[in-house]
Amino acid sequence: xxxxxVGAAECDLGHTGRSAQHxxxxxxxxxxxxxxxxLCDVDGLATTSRxxxxxxxDQLGLCPSWTDSADAGAAVFERxxxxxxxxxxxxxxxxxxxxxxxxxxxxxxxxxxxxxxxGTPEAQFEQxxxxxxxxxxYAMTARRYLHTYGxxxxxxxxxAVAARARALANPAAFRHGAGxxxxxxxxxxxxxSSPLGTLDCCLVTxxxxxxxxxSLDRARHLPHPPVAVLGYGxxxxxxxxxxxxxxLTTGVAASGARAFAHAxxxxxxxxxxQLNDSFTVSVPLGLEQLGFCPPGSGAAxxxxxxxxxxxxxxxxxxxxxxxxxxxxxxxxxxxxxGPRQIPGARTALVHGTGGIGSSHATVILEAA
Amino acid sequence: MxxxxxxxxxxxxxxxWELTRQRRLAVQRCGVCGLAQLPPRLLCTxxxxxxxxxxxxxxxxxxxxxxxxxxxxxxxxxxxYTLARVRLVDGPILLTRLVGDFEPRCDQPVVLxxxxxxxxxxxxxxxxxx
Numbered sequence: 001x002x003x004x005x006v007g008a009a010e011c012d013l014g015h016t017g018r019s020a021q022h023x024x025x026x027x028x029x030x031x032x033x034x035x036x037x038x039l040c041d042v043d044g045l046a047t048t049s050r051x052x053x054x055x056x057x058d059q060l061g062l063c064p065s066w067t068d069s070a071d072a073g074a075a076v077f078e079r080x081x082x083x084x085x086x087x088x089x090x091x092x093x094x095x096x097x098x099x100x101x102x103x104x105x106x107x108x109x110x111x112x113x114x115x116x117x118x119g120t121p122e123a124q125f126e127q128x129x130x131x132x133x134x135x136x137x138y139a140m141t142a143r144r145y146l147h148t149y150g151x152x153x154x155x156x157x158x159x160a161v162a163a164r165a166r167a168l169a170n171p172a173a174f175r176h177g178a179g180x181x182x183x184x185x186x187x188x189x190x191x192x193s194s195p196l197g198t199l200d201c202c203l204v205t206x207x208x209x210x211x212x213x214x215s216l217d218r219a220r221h222l223p224h225p226p227v228a229v230l231g232y233g234x235x236x237x238x239x240x241x242x243x244x245x246x247x248l249t250t251g252v253a254a255s256g257a258r259a260f261a262h263a264x265x266x267x268x269x270x271x272x273x274q275l276n277d278s279f280t281v282s283v284p285l286g287l288e289q290l291g292f293c294p295p296g297s298g299a300a301x302x303x304x305x306x307x308x309x310x311x312x313x314x315x316x317x318x319x320x321x322x323x324x325x326x327x328x329x330x331x332x333x334x335x336x337x338g339p340r341q342i343p344g345a346r347t348a349l350v351h352g353t354g355g356i357g358s359s360h361a362t363v364i365l366e367a368a
Numbered sequence: 369m370x371x372x373x374x375x376x377x378x379x380x381x382x383x384x385w386e387l388t389r390q391r392r393l394a395v396q397r398c399g400v401c402g403l404a405q406l407p408p409r410l411l412c413t414x415x416x417x418x419x420x421x422x423x424x425x426x427x428x429x430x431x432x433x434x435x436x437x438x439x440x441x442x443x444x445x446x447x448x449y450t451l452a453r454v455r456l457v458d459g460p461i462l463l464t465r466l467v468g469d470f471e472p473r474c475d476q477p478v479v480l481x482x483x484x485x486x487x488x489x490x491x492x493x494x495x496x497x498x
Contacts, residue, residue, distance in 0.1 A: 111441070112439055112440075112441045113441025113442060114441075118376050119376075121381075121407045121409075123375075123376055124375055124376055124377065124378075124381055124385075124407065125406070125407045125462075125463065126463045127375075128375050128491055129451055129463055129464060129465050129491070130437070130441055130442075130445060130449070130451075131437075131441075131451050131463065132437060132439065132441055133441075136435050136437060136451055139435035140432075140433040140434065140435050140451070140452075140453055141433070143433045143434060143435060143474065144432065144433040144474060147433070147473070147474040147475075148474075190438065190439075191436070191438045192437075192438055192439045193435045193436070193437050193438065193439070193451075194435050194436040194438065195435075196435075240407075240463070241453065241463045242406070242453060242460075242461045242462055242463040243461075245461075247432070247433060247453075
């Protein structure tokens with residue numbers, strides 16, 4: 001391991017009334033302040049296809065020697081951690097900033113049906129049936145999950161209840177002041193795409209953040225204890241809802257296994273799991289696919305802490321959660337998360353999932 | 369059910385769509401490895417071969433999973449409706465709809481029916497096997 005995360009910060013979260021490009025610049029500034037670095041130190045920059053690095057570089061007055069602006073949904077930031085490590089190791093850049101922001105709540109830009117590009121097969125063979133995108137895919141996964149393991153909606157509801165409990169310990173969470181949630185609350189919420197109801201689905205908020213990476217050598221001279229990138233893995237499995245042979249064998253498994261092998265770690269070594277929870281079913285299925293618990297048992301998981309912020313379900317979800325998953329892992333590994341701090345946390349697994357379970361990337365981080 | 373009346377086609381998929389005018393469901397079969405696939409592609413996902421031909425598909429399938437949509441994705445769409453992944457006897461899975469008055473379940477056998485489109489084409493859908 002030669003590269004570390006040295007800066008991490010969120011931009012404003014919730015209903016901010018700000019535009020995405022200014023939230024993005026705010027995130028970059030805060031992450032650099034956290035890292036003890038300046039804008040002029042940055043020569044690597046990655047954002048998403050929604051607000052490409054070219055535009056952010058212009059906004060910040062940078063001429064970077066390494067950029068990326070891929071379209072891989074929420075998995076893109078875990079993938080960027082790997083790309084940034086490779087770019088820094090190869091000497092293509094020295095300080096990489098990975099940034100994301102969305103104003104989707106303020107701008108009311110989220111659409112239930114998503115949007116299919118006319119040139120894709122899905123525009124011909126899936127869009128005509130009017131699936132909610134990505135919701136209906138996760139709903140069918142949830143239905144298959146409940147059917148296979150003889151569970152019911154109440155089992156998934158426990159995931160939302162647990163997420164809310166964690167948000168109550170995080171002052172930054174969108175639902176921090178909302179009070180506890182019960183299984184009955186989740187079951188009584190209106191159905192959106194069965195078996196998922198509104199409280200099985202992530203929030204729609206503004207938000208985002210940025211992280212800063214540089215060499216471990218340089219990291220040792222910066223203000224915070226470095227958080228080293230120990231290993232990573234990726235997987236891409238499908239774009240269409242009809243493609244996967246088995247809804248319960250997801251790309252999480254391959255991506256996670258590659259990251260564990262690369263990092264020479266196993267699930268028992270992990271102190272914190274940061275997992276994309278756009279829908280309740282993603283948490284138990286993800287924990288099972290990562291090898292933390294046997295198939296069908298994840299909804300009752302009470303082991304290694306998961307999504308200590310409250311996650312997409314109760315903390316916030318700006319459309320692409322990936323960068324926020326990394327930020328919380330970094331903070332936990334540094335220590336100092338207040339009431340939600342995991343005592344002695346040393347190793348974190350961060351898994352981002354994009355699209356309809358389409359793209360996956362896993363990163364294993366360790367306090368250096 | 370409100371459906372986009374201008375479903376796009378391309379040079380590879382157009383023959384498949386034309387067969388729907390005669391209410392014929394086709395799958396694409398590979399002349400090299402024999403794999404059946406949908407939607408039609410330029411290359412076989414089994415072997416990469418390009419000797420692909422459309423052939424008749426069986427009318428039966430099994431519900432892999434389903435979801436009842438309660439929130440309309442657009443203002444003019446009537447809810448609820450039932451989406452499903454149906455595995456054809458030939459192998460490929462379709463995203464489709466379940467129609468008719470029945471309570472769906474996973475692993476249930478279903479049979480092909482058609483939802484007509486204004487331009488004469490039709491969408492394959494499935495209903496309970498009688």
